Amino acid sequence: MAEQVWSVDQEAVWAATQEVYHGFLAADRPRIDANLHPDGTFWDSEEAEMICGRAELDAARDRRPGSGDAPTVVALDAVDPVVDVWGDTALARHWLTVRFAGDALPPESVRVTAVWRRQGGRWLAVHNHEDVRSSPRRPAGQS
Numbered sequence: 236m237a238e239q240v241w242s243v244d245q246e247a248v249w250a251a252t253q254e255v256y257h258g259f260l261a262a263d264r265p266r267i268d269a270n271l272h273p274d275g276t277f278w279d280s281e282e283a284e285m286i287c288g289r290a291e292l293d294a295a296r297d298r299r300p301g302s303g304d305a306p307t308v309v310a311l312d313a314v315d316p317v318v319d320v321w322g323d324t325a326l327a328r329h330w331l332t333v334r335f336a337g338d339a340l341p342p343e344s345v346r347v348t349a350v351w352r353r354q355g356g357r358w359l360a361v362h363n364h365e366d367v368r369s370s371p372r373r374p375a376g377q378s
Contacts, residue, residue, distance in 0.1 A: 244358075245318040248325045248351050251358045256311040256331075264296070272352065272359040280345060280365040310334040313347075325351040325358065331365075344368045 241249070251270045258266030268289070277286040279295055286292050299305070316329040326348070333343040350362040 241318065242320060244320040244325065244353075248318050248320065248327050248358050249316050251351070251360070252313060252316070252327055252329070252349065255360070256313060260308065260311060264293075270358075270360060272354070272361045275359070275361045275363070277362070278364040278366075280367045306340050307336040308333055309336045323353040325353075327351060 255267050255270050258264070258270075271289075271292070273289045275288070275292075277292060279286055281299065282295050286295050310333075312332040312334070313329050314332070316327060318325060318327045328346075328348045331345040331347050333345060335342070344367070346366040346368065348364045348366075349360050351358045352361045353359075
C-alpha cells in the first residue's frame with residue numbers, strides 16, 4: 236500500500252485531532268477546548284442527546300464519573316485517518332481505540348467522524364460523532 240501524502244491542511248486537522256486526545260489524557264479542558272468551536276455540536280459516546288455548544292459540553296463533562304468512580308483511560312490510539320479538505324471545511328474520519336487501566340475492561344473500538352472549520356487561521360471542530368462498536372474493528376485487509 237502506498238504511503239499517504241497529505242496537504243498542509245490535512246496534516247493540521249489531524250494534528251488538532253491528536254491534540255484533543257492528548258488534552259483528554261492530561262485532563263486538560265482548556266487544551267481540548269482550544270480545538271473545539273464554542274458553538275460546536277457533539278454526539279458523545281456517553282450521552283443520549285446531542286451536545287450543543289460549550290455550556291452543554293461542560294455539563295456533560297461534569298456528569299461523568301469522578302476519579303476512582305470509573306475505569307481510568309490510559310491510552311487513546313487514533314489510527315487509519317481519512318481527512319478531506321474543501322477550502323475552509325474539513326471532514327476527518329478515524330478509528331479510536333480506548334484502553335483502560337487494569338484488566339477490568341477490554342479496549343473499546345470507536346468510529347469517529349468530525350467536521351472542522353478553519354477560523355482565524357486555526358482548525359476548530361464544529362461537529363464530532365463517536366460510535367462505540369460492540370465488536371472490535373477488523374484488522375485492515377479483512378472483509
